[in-house]
Every structure is written in structure tokens, then in C-alpha cells.
Amino acid sequence: MTSKGFGDSYLAALTPQIRRIEQAADDILRQVGIRFEDSAETLEMWRCQGAEVKGDRVYLDGTQLRSVIRANAPASFGLLARDAAHDLRVGRDHPAIFAPVYGAPNVKLTGGQRLAGSRALYRDLVALADSHASITNTGQMICVMHDVPESERASSMAQAHLELSKKPFMGSVESPRAMAEVIAMTRAATDRTCTPPDWPADAARCQLLHLINSTPPLSYKANALHCLRAAAQGGEGCIVTSYMMLGATGPVTSAGALAQGYAECLAGMALAQLWQPGTPVVMGLFAAAFSMQHMQPIFGDPLTQAVQHYAVALARHLGVPVRGDGGVTNALTDDAQAGYEGGRSMFASLVSGSDFILHAAGWLEGGRCVSFDKFSREASALAQWQVPGALR
């Protein structure tokens, strides 16, 4: 293979399907619209762009959104680290970036003991992420710090990343205030006067990526909208993700999910460009099957892979970097199910050519737990992909 993931001619062959998804998304945007909840500033921005606004629902023109994104969002951008050796570039022509599980309330220790997340465990997990060369971004909220007051968690997490690693990490989306605090801490700790000499002089760059999720179906909550604006206007980047559960918060078919998720992503990524042209954005379109019987998502399912496959093609066609998901699984311990399901999700992200792979190490229990054992196993396995000649 001559490029990461899909080659140009393969993408060209997918064009008819991609166009159909785009058209279906455009129909959704125009006829159903997207809700932007409790954010007068966002509604006003859309009004200024000529969109029809009814209550908090905005009817959008997909062609216009794509034009805004293509005209402004960088096709690739740099993530500056605390030292140049750990700088990253995000995009099609650069290696995939791997970040740990994000958002686990619980932690499973080697030996099997399961604890609520804490500040001490968080710091151990950041040190673990730092120790694995394959984990190139130490992420964010690897576990929840239950023993730290909520108002202090964002800074406490940032402190851990800044003290224990020189790799790039991710910003806080707890609130715009917390985000600003983490951005300020990161800039204060990072004394980088030069960008790497092998980067283009005009390369887009930032230090922190922020996970901005829509609330499917077809909605954004106020905090996500305000964080999106704060990140863009603060000169930092966003991973704009639609994270659907098929049959619950998204259509039950993968084709339908792609159309809905792409519509949500378009709206969020265009909004970032409207707040600040040139904002680095990564598109994330993730769909888990949903078990109606157990009322929970099913991670590591082949449906997810099909959606990931087309999500990459959609993002390539749009010209923005794309997120993948790593070892997601419903397994309760790091067993054969965890290996197979998590591996299946990771392979889909790797083979499709995703640029930024979240949940690449440690995910257990449908994301409710981070496992030290699984973290090390997955990080070690990722190193195998760096063998020359390996399919990647």
C-alpha cells in the first residue's frame, strides 16, 4: 500500500457511496436540522450565516458547511509537545497517533483489584502511558479522579500530564473555564520558541486537542458548544465526534448512522471554522451497535468497523484528519473477548488509515474501567505495527 489506509484510487472507487451519504446528510441538515441547545451565541452565529433558525433548531446547507470546512480547516496540523522529540503531526501523510482510554470511572490493577479512579491512580496511568513509546499522546481523563473536588480535576489532570510526560496530551472539556485553565498551564509549562525545522513554515499547529461530542440524534449541548468556541478562539484544536448507539441514539443501519453522524460532524466542524478560521479539527464518526435486550452498547462489533471504514473515506473526501477508536470491548476482564473485540476495533481503525486513535490502550467494561494489564498488552501490541513492512 502506497499510503496510510486507503489509496487514492480506492477512495475514488468509493465516491458514489460517499456522495450518497453526503446527500442523505444534506437532506437531514436541510429538512430536520440540528438542535443547538441553550447557546444563544451559536444560534446567532448561524443566523449571521443566513441559516433558518426555529427555536434552538437550525436548518443548514450541507454544501455550504463543506465549503466552509474545505476553505479553512487544515488537512493536516502539528501538535506541539513539551519537547520537540514528541511533537506530532496529524493527518493522512503522517503516522497514526495513539491515545489511552478516555473517561473511565474505575481502574483495574494488575492482580484484578478494582478501585474507583483517584489522583494517585491517574498519575500512575499517565506514567504508564509515557513509558510506552507506542502511546504518542497521553490523552485525557484516563480515569476519573473521584478523590479530587470536581472544580480542581481539570488542573490536577493537566498537572499530571505536564509533570510526568513530555508527550502531547488532550485538553479539558469540563467547562470553558477549565479549558482555559489547562491551556494556560500547558503554555506556561511549554517553552517552545521554534517549530520543528522539517515542518512547513505555515503549518497549522496547536498543543491540545479537545473532545467535542455531539449529543445524537442531531443535537449539541450548551457545554460542548461553548467549549468548541473556547477551543477555537483559544487557538487550540478539536476532535468533533458523533458517538452513536445504533437503534438508540442513531439509526439502526450503518448507512443511516453514517448520514446522521456525518451531518452532526459537519455542523460542529463548520462552527469551529466560523468561530476561528483555520481551527484544527479531526472528524470522529463512531457507531456502536446497541443491544435492545440488555440496553447497552455492543463494542467491537463488525458494524462499527463498517462505519469506521466509511468515516475515514468521508473525512478524506472532505479533507480533514479522522479519528479512530482503539480497543473498545464489552469484556469485563482482559480475556479472549477483550483481545478479539478490542483487536477488531483497533484493526478497523488501523487498516482504514485513521489519524488519531482514541481508546488505544486500557479500555475495559464498555469504557467503565481502565485496566493496567490491558493497557500494557495493547501498547505493546501497537509497537508491533511499527515493524517495517507491517500493514498500516
Next chain:
Amino acid sequence: MTSKGFGDSYLAALTPQIRRIEQAADDILRQVGIRFEDSAETLEMWRCQGAEVKGDRVYLDGTQLRSVIRANAPASFGLLARDAAHDLRVGRDHPAIFAPVYGAPNVKLTGGQRLAGSRALYRDLVALADSHASITNTGQMICVMHDVPESERASSMAQAHLELSKKPFMGSVESPRAMAEVIAMTRAATDRTCTPPDWPADAARCQLLHLINSTPPLSYKANALHCLRAAAQGGEGCIVTSYMMLGATGPVTSAGALAQGYAECLAGMALAQLWQPGTPVVMGLFAAAFSMQHMQPIFGDPLTQAVQHYAVALARHLGVPVRGDGGVTNALTDDAQAGYEGGRSMFASLVSGSDFILHAAGWLEGGRCVSFDKFSREASALAQWQVPGALR
């Protein structure tokens, strides 16, 4: 995706790489040649074709071999079962076929007890393979029958397949005599006067596929050669496989392994057509990394995936069906390693679009053991790929 695995335009984009592998294989065939050991009839056949023969080494023309294969080998063919409901078609436009692990000396029971293979265990394993809808071919030598005299094993295995399942299975390559016995038993047990009405009237067909392995590097042993001839002249099919260990029986690089393995496959598949034009052949090109430290192959490695990827492209370019390998792993029990490594190999075979996937269920301990638990887990997981919309 519009077809199984690679689409036409993706394959077209790979053409330059495929041509380089073909050219390197042709250089090997012409300059180094292939040894055909202890088989005067094979050497005589090559002499009749105008090839230069020195001792048991034959110097071959790759272009000529490809011409023979393209002119005679079917692009797809049918496998007739004991009843029409289980008939299979092998080739690019048909679903992948899954067969169990092949050749395991030992058996691991649910609960963990590990036993030497036996006739009773073999029959249990055939029944298990029959019970899973995803396992569409019950294979061959799922375990070794240590308690049956060697001269009776082929017929005892065939008896198990014929009594306990109506699905197609694979033929014996213990010896040409054993092969003939199994072919005769299968034909006696299978009273199929009609081919399926939805098959082309002139569709190539057979009942049994036989696993004919070269002996890398660049050699075929007498028994493989005599079985190849017996299968072809008996009207049955062959999976002609080069099964290399990189750095031990093949070059250490995937590019080198592809050239050597393709050269071996070309010689074997062409020979089948020379013995009987139109013989159904499936091309298998498998390469495991080899640990110089532990002196054993490493299964489920990303290098294997890269080779599988190009093996499919080479076979598509040649116009023959292609073999993939399923859940191969070095794991000693069905743990996270087994799930991850085995899943990685299976995923490579599925995504590349392999037509016949061997070792699809039960493989453990680098192939030295078949596990009932892993068999069921893998067979169940394969059923997930049959969900509409799944990537396959």
C-alpha cells in the same frame, strides 16, 4: 465496498507492486529453479514442457506457468456437499468459506484438560464444526487420531465427516492411496445426480480440496507431488500453499517472502493443470515471522497480514481463488493474546477478501492443539460477520 475485499480499482492501483513481485518470482524460477524431490514423473512432465532439468532441480518460465494457469484453472468452482443445502462456491464473487484448524496433535477440553487427539475426540470436533453454521467446510485432521493405526486414519476421519455432517470437508494427503480411498468413500456416500440449478451448467466442481504444501525454500517433496497428481487426475481440487517461516524457510522480508512463495505456488498450480487441465486450485501464500531467539514461528504478527494482503492481490491478478488463515496464534490458552493475535490474522484474511479460510476455529499453541472453547468462540464470532452491513 462493492466486492469482497479489494475492489477492481484498488487492485489496479496495486499493479506496479504486483508486477515487481511477479518479476522477482520469475527471476527465482529461472535462475534458482524449484526442486521436485524423488518424483521422476514430475521431472518428466517438466521436460515435456521444455523446461531445463538438472538433477531434481527444474528451471521454469514464470510467464509460461501463468499462461498455463490462466488458460486452465477455474476462476471459481463449486464444492458439492452431501446435500445441496451445503454446497459451496469458491471464488471472488462468493462468500468466504471457513474450515477448522488442520493438523493439531492435541486437544484442549472445556475446563482446560489437555489430551492427545483420538478418534472419539475427532468425532466430537466434527460434530462441533457441523453445529456451527459459520463453519461451512468441516476441514480435515482437526486433531490427530493417535489411537487409530496410521494406515486407517484417513478413512476413519472421512467416516467421521461423512457420518456426522453433510457439509463439504477436505481430502486426505497422507498418501495417494489414502487420498483415493477417501475420494471413493465420499463419492459412494454422496448421491448427487444434479448440480444446483443456480450454478452455470459448465461450472467447474469437485467434492474435496486437498492441502498440497510446498517445502520452502523452493522445493516440493515426493508425497506432495504424488498427491497433487492423484487429486488432479482424480477430478478433485487442491489448495497449493507455500507456508514459510520468515528468516528460516523463507526470506526475512515480506517482499522477499512474497516472491519466493509466489514462485512455489505458480509451480504447483501449473503442475496441477498439466496433470489435468481445469483442476480446481486455490492459492495459499502464508508467511509467519520466525523468532530466532525461541526457534519457533510467531503467529498473528502484522507481517503475516501484509503478506496475506498481497497474496490476495497476486491471486486476483492470476485469476484463481485464494486461501486465508484464521485464528492463528502462539497463545497457550484462549486468553487475550489468543483473541488479539487470532483476531488479527482472521481480520486480515476477511478484509483482504480471502475465499477459503483455513484454521478459522480452534487453533491454539501455534497449531499444536485444538481448543473446544476457542473453536466455539471463534465460530460464534464469525457469525457476526454475517450481519448485514458488516465489513466483509
